[in-house]
Amino acid sequence: MEEKSIETLGEFGLIDHLTRNSKQFSSSTHLGIGDDCAVLMANDEEHLLVSKELLLEGIHFDLTYVPLSHLGFKAISASISDIYAMNGKPTQVLVGLGVSSRFTLEAVDSLYEGIHRAAAMYGVDLVGGDTTSSVSGLTLSVTVLGTVAKGKITYRKGASVNDILLVSGDLGRAYLGLQVLEREKAVFMANPTIQPELDDFDFLVKKQLMPEARKDVVEVFAALGITPTSMIDISDGLASEALHLCKASALGCVLFENKIPYHEDVVLNAETFGLAPLTCAMNGGEDYELLFSVSPIDYEKLKGNPHFTPIGYFTDRHVGCKLQDNQGALHEITAQGWRHF
C-alpha cells in the first residue's frame, strides 16, 4: 500500500483526509464540505451560501503578465462562480490581502479597482476583510456569501439517469490563453526588447485574465422556470467537473467529443501549442463556465438556446464516466484537478 503523503493524496484527497473527522455542532449547518459552497440555514425561504478561495502568487497567478486590476476582477469572478454553481445569487464578499513591501499604494489601488469593478458588475458588497504585510509575494483570500431560495438550490448530487448534461459558453479558451501568455513571457525573458504579440489572441488572453462568472445563466434558469438537477462550475477542466457530478450523484455519464463547444480561436490556435482543443476543454481550467444537468422534460425548454450546448447525459453508475470519440469509441474520463502538490 502506498504511504499517505500530500503528493499521493492530491488536492481533493487531502481535503477529504483533513476533514474526515469533522463533527457537527451547529444546528444551522445544512451542508459542510463537498460542494461548490457550504449551505447554511438562513430563514424559512432561503439558504445562505458561503465559499472561500485562496490565491497565492507563483501558484495561481504570475504578475509578470497578470495586470493587478485584472487579478482583482478575476479573484472576485472565480469566487462568485461558486455561488452561481449552486443556482444562487451572490450578495457580499470579504477580501483578505497580504502584500510585501515591493507593492506600492498605486499597485494595491489597481488591484482594488478590479475588485470594486467586479463587485459592481455582480451586484455584491465588499463588507470586510483583512489587510496585512507579507514577507514575500501577494496573497489574496476571497470569501463570498450568497443566497438561494430553498426550492431552487442546486447541488452536485441530485441528477438522475438520462438527465441531459449541458455547458454554458465554450471551453478551453482560458487554458489556451495561459499558453499564449507563457509563450510571450518566455520570449520576453530571452529578449526584453521584443514586445509581446497578443493582438491576435484577444479572446483567449481575456478569458484567462478576466473571466466573467455566468450570472446570466442563473437568470435564464429563473426566467424559464428551470432548476437544474445538478451543477458545478468549470474551474479545473470539464473532465474533473464531470467526475465530481457523477461521484456526488452516484451515476455514470457519456460525453460526446463532437458536442463540446469551442471558440473558433481555440480551434485555430490549439495546434500551434501542440494541443488538441479537446485537451484544453477536458484538462485545462479556469473557464468558469457552468456544467449542469436538466431532466429530459426541462431540456425541451433549453433546446436551441444559444447560451448552452448539450454535451452528454447521465447513465447508471456501472457504465462509468465515458467520453465517446468521433469514431464512436468510448474512453474512460480521468482527471485529478489541479495537482498543486
Added chain:
Amino acid sequence: MEEKSIETLGEFGLIDHLTRNSKQFSSSTHLGIGDDCAVLMANDEEHLLVSKELLLEGIHFDLTYVPLSHLGFKAISASISDIYAMNGKPTQVLVGLGVSSRFTLEAVDSLYEGIHRAAAMYGVDLVGGDTTSSVSGLTLSVTVLGTVAKGKITYRKGASVNDILLVSGDLGRAYLGLQVLEREKAVFMANPTIQPELDDFDFLVKKQLMPEARKDVVEVFAALGITPTSMIDISDGLASEALHLCKASALGCVLFENKIPYHEDVVLNAETFGLAPLTCAMNGGEDYELLFSVSPIDYEKLKGNPHFTPIGYFTDRHVGCKLQDNQGALHEITAQGWRHF
C-alpha cells in the same frame, strides 16, 4: 503634505483608503467594513456576523517556536473572538490553507488537530475552505460566521458619556509570552545544544501560543441580562482598541493606570525584558480579551464579578482619550495597531 503610501497610511488607513468608494448593492448588507464583523440580515430575529483573518508565516507566526497544532487552535480562537466582540455566537468556520512542499502530511494533520480541537471547544462547524500549495511558507485564512439576536448585537459605536469601560481577564501576558519565546529562540540560534527554558513562563507562553476567545463572557452577559453599549476584542493592545471605541462612539475616555489588571507573571517578569506591565497591556496585543462598556445601571450587576475589571469611563469627545497615571496626571492615549507595513 506627506505623500500617500502604504507606510504613511498604516493598516487602518490603508483599509479606509481602499474601501472609500465602496457602494452598496445588496439589500442584505446591514454593516460593512468598520467593526469586528460585517453584519448581514439573516431573518427577523437574528443578524448574521462574518469576519475574516489572514495569517502569514513570517508576519503573524514563527514556526521556529509555534507548534502547528497551537497555530491551528490560535487561528480559530483569534477569528472567533471577533464574533464574541459583537456579543454573538459563532456557528461555522472556513479555512484556507496554503502549504509549501517542506510541510509533510503529519505537519498538516497537526495543524488541523488544533483547528478541530478549537472548533469543538467553541461549538462551530468546519464547513469549507480551500487547500493549495504555496511557493514559500504557510498561509492560513480563516472566515468565521456567527449569529446574534437583533436586540443583543453590540457594536463599537453605541457607548454614552459616563458608561463604564471594563476588560475581561488580564492584559499583557500574550505580548510578554512572545518576548520569552523570542529570547529563547535567540539563545537557541546562538547555540542549538541549549534547551529553551520555558517552564517558569507557562502562563505567559500559553497565552501567546494558545489564547482562548472569551465565550464565557458572552454567556455571562446573557445570564445577567446585560447588553454592553460598546465592545471590541483586544487583538492589537488596549490603547488601539480604546481609540477604536472612542472613534466609533464619537466620545472620549479616561482609563486609570492603576486599574489595569495583570497576571502576577506579567508583574514579575516584565522588567527582565526592559518593559513596563503598562506597555505590555497598552501596546502589546493578542490577548483576545474583551474591552466593553456598560451603562452605570448595568454596571451594578457586574460589580465585583471576578471575570471583569472596570478600568475607566467614557467622556465627552472634547476630553480626548486619556490615561490617568498613578500620580493623577493625564496622558494622551496613542496607538497605531500593528504596523505590519
